[in-house]
Amino acid sequence: MPQKKYTEIYRSLKTKIENGEYEFQEMLPSENQLILTYGCSRNTIRRAISALVIEGYVQTMQGKGVRNIFRPALQTSFTIGGIESFKESALRNHQIPKTQVLCFTEITADEKIAGRTGFPVDSQLYYIQRLHYLDGKALILNHNYFLKNIAVNLTKEIAEGSIYEYLENELHISIVTSKRVMTVEKMTEIDEKYLHLGDYNCLAVVSSQTFNSDGVMFEYTQSRHRPDYFRFQDNAVRRKAME
């Protein structure tokens, strides 16, 4: 199966930028030149470039051109706008991941849980507590809630590996959208027990709701991060046009 054309071009330009084939602040070839280089239409080029804009690699300017603003030091740490499992992001950063399952139970959502997670009352759920290690350090404490009738036959053994791999490869569930909220919260007894917080008395919390391709929210997860290792990156673009 052939790659999508705009993905190929996107990747080609991306690696060129990462390999320093364009200087910081240097202009990329114009759209018309890229059309000749890649043998495609202007729309396809523009689509590849706009993906690079979103990732903070380049900057476009009407009448001028497209400028490389990639800085290796900044870009390495974290993805934006993408969904990534713990295992995936660990491997990408060349770190050794380990996961310990603290608790694996089945519960029914009461009003309190429903209000916090967004599941309807009386939903049948798996509730899993997991501790994630990176290079031997306990960094993230995860509270996962999965809809039982979608994430069927989840087991403790699966949870010790990658739940996402199981959902995608075994159950063929495609994960489509995820809404995340980041906050800072005071530590609880459980946090203190498993994460070594040192002097800190609070931690970074990422709560997320995940939807499958049928539009059903099937996962709610709260990730509690050791603050000294938490780092989240984002590239913003000012859009006069949109607002």
Next chain:
Amino acid sequence: MPQKKYTEIYRSLKTKIENGEYEFQEMLPSENQLILTYGCSRNTIRRAISALVIEGYVQTMQGKGVRNIFRPALQTSFTIGGIESFKESALRNHQIPKTQVLCFTEITADEKIAGRTGFPVDSQLYYIQRLHYLDGKALILNHNYFLKNIAVNLTKEIAEGSIYEYLENELHISIVTSKRVMTVEKMTEIDEKYLHLGDYNCLAVVSSQTFNSDGVMFEYTQSRHRPDYFRFQDNAVRRKAME
């Protein structure tokens, strides 16, 4: 000057969704129907819809359609991927903003400052400390660094209002890209003095580098947020195609 067509359609659909004209999980009209409704080409419709996808309002599925996944409770709080001044975001959330300038000086970047901010050594900078209030509560302590030769003639009076308004409307600097990093840090004496942190001993820190249309990084800002009022939202989309 007329609005851009895809912006009009985007806004029209957005307000319809926010006003509940489509149920949660309901399908929007198909692209072909929207073409008739708005009298435009398919590309234009698709562009408006993809903006809604990015904001987590809808979900598209090949062969099926476009589904409304907007939840009022979640969406209200914060923007993603956009650049917004403190004043703008306060007004959007119907809150009364106030800004107090704690310190307004001119400095030259030594190695320490250069390393932290990303400016070259010996850059001539404005350094400004500002305290932002919302509804009378001190919530954010900002450390701003601006390149003097770009943000020319900045004054304490301007800093008490909106620096961004001055840059855009008076100096006609267009702000294009901004790279942000979120972390959690221990509080300092200054934080403790001006923000009422209660039991918390740390806060949410957003560091950002801002670029103008010439590709020059002219601003570095560190925003230190009171943790109990900090909330950052993000909508992620899993893209098999892109990676």
Next chain:
DNA sequence: GCCGATTTGTCCGTATGTATC
């Protein structure tokens, strides 16, 4: 299980507008 209709996804070519040099 197959076929056709519908719907979104990809790609192309062209024309016009607008900003920069």
Next chain:
DNA sequence: CGATACATACGGACAAATCGG
């Protein structure tokens, strides 16, 4: 002013996924 560059918009073609008969 003209040439170049990106931005917007149109229309058409085909692919891929979904759904109903």
